[in-house]
Amino acid sequence: MLVPAWVVERPETVERLNGLLAEAGLGRPLSPPAAPTPPAVELVELPVQGDPVAVARASRRLAGRSDADVPECLPDYECTAATVEDDARVEVNLYPYFRASGCKSGHGTVAWLAAPDHVMLPKPLRRPASQFPAGRPVVALLDTGVREHDWLVEASGEPYWEEAQGWTPPRAIPAFAGQESRGEETEQPDFGSHWGHGTFLAGLIRLEAPDARILSLRVMSDAGRVSDLNAAHAMNWLADRVDDGQRVDVVLTAFGRPAAGEDEEMKPVRQALGRLADRGVPVVASAGNDGTDSPVYPAAFAVDPTLTVISVGAHASPTTRAPYSNHGVWVRQWREGTNTVSLMPLSTAPVTALGAYAYWSGTSFAAARYAGQLAQRLAPAPVALD
Numbered sequence: 001m002l003v004p005a006w007v008v009e010r011p012e013t014v015e016r017l018n019g020l021l022a023e024a025g026l027g028r029p030l031s032p033p034a035a036p037t038p039p040a041v042e043l044v045e046l047p048v049q050g051d052p053v054a055v056a057r058a059s060r061r062l063a064g065r066s067d068a069d070v071p072e073c074l075p076d077y078e079c080t081a082a083t084v085e086d087d088a089r090v091e092v093n094l095y096p097y098f099r100a101s102g103c104k105s106g107h108g109t110v111a112w113l114a115a116p117d118h119v120m121l122p123k124p125l126r127r128p129a130s131q132f133p134a135g136r137p138v139v140a141l142l143d144t145g146v147r148e149h150d151w152l153v154e155a156s157g158e159p160y161w162e163e164a165q166g167w168t169p170p171r172a173i174p175a176f177a178g179q180e181s182r183g184e185e186t187e188q189p190d191f192g193s194h195w196g197h198g199t200f201l202a203g204l205i206r207l208e209a210p211d212a213r214i215l216s217l218r219v220m221s222d223a224g225r226v227s228d229l230n231a232a233h234a235m236n237w238l239a240d241r242v243d244d245g246q247r248v249d250v251v252l253t254a255f256g257r258p259a260a261g262e263d264e265e266m267k268p269v270r271q272a273l274g275r276l277a278d279r280g281v282p283v284v285a286s287a288g289n290d291g292t293d294s295p296v297y298p299a300a301f302a303v304d305p306t307l308t309v310i311s312v313g314a315h316a317s318p319t320t321r322a323p324y325s326n327h328g329v330w331v332r333q334w335r336e337g338t339n340t341v342s343l344m345p346l347s348t349a350p351v352t353a354l355g356a357y358a359y360w361s362g363t364s365f366a367a368a369r370y371a372g373q374l375a376q377r378l379a380p381a382p383v384a385l386d
Helices: 012-023 052-064 197-208 228-243 263-278 299-303 363-377
Strands: 002-004 043-045 078-080 089-095 098-103 113-115 138-143 161-163 213-218 225-227 250-253 283-286 309-317 333-336 340-343 357-360
Touching (some): 012 052, 043 228, 078 228, 197 340, 250 363
Parallel strands (some): 250 283, 309 333
8 A cells, every 4th residue: 555655754644544444444454664665755655454445545535525644545556567378388498407388479487488599680780889979868677677698788898788776666576586596406496477578678679779778677576567656666766867967768668557447546657657758758668468458557648648658569560460469549559579589688598509589479579679769769870981
């Protein structure tokens, strides 16, 4: 449950609200914060017992007919990065003691299927940093984080991506994943279905925007789940970064969720998107993989003219959408997303024969292509040689 940060400074407010909720027949559902509040966080999480939606709506009614000392609560909804399924299931060795099954366009133990290196496109040439006096275009990638791969380091030693320094998710992200096997057959590493998702997206951005760089913010678990609180805080942090004079040219969010039924419950993410829009920063959002026209957010915010959200679906051809892609008037752009080939973390090999590449399908990858193309268009034209 999310409440304004000032509530932590005045614990008696939680007691007062609990008393009012008890009178409304909901018991005393709120507990003090489970962890200290990071600096500059506008919303904090309070543990809640019972139905968080009922608590949120009751608190909203109480705040509406009382004074400002009654905080309004919001559930912390969870977004997901879904995958799609087909019948091309195989098993591959990831470590001596771990085998994973996957689909060429779907999920199994993991959501991707290992690919041989010869199916990967050649690595595009990256121009030297000296040709970018104002700095390279920056794509902020809100995902599982980026892991090591040769493609993401240039011959000059310049890294293609960097971890966001000074940003910490206010809600802890479950850490499954990708750890080395301890050499015991009974202790297999738990990768999570979306382990490597951020690295895969980074590879697609690298293909489309060789002259850009990636700023990585880990908001997503290796199971492909993102809390509204972390997503909103990451976007607010990026807006603050722009205010400090640092570049953020494109934001990529390859996750989403349906609306919860009341506009108020979209408020944290909606406000954060508004701050990015005020600074002219486009947010590229994947449309989702449910094959429906029901709106998924943040992508469906593309219909709001006050925001700079660009929703991207996956097409099967220039005139036909992929069957799994969400669609509707709220989907504004289309790119290839099926059987996409990109990078996986190098730790997927001693599978070295596979070169740490994979097939994966979904609107996440269509959105990554579009974000990369948008960033590359912001790079200055090549310098003409005499």
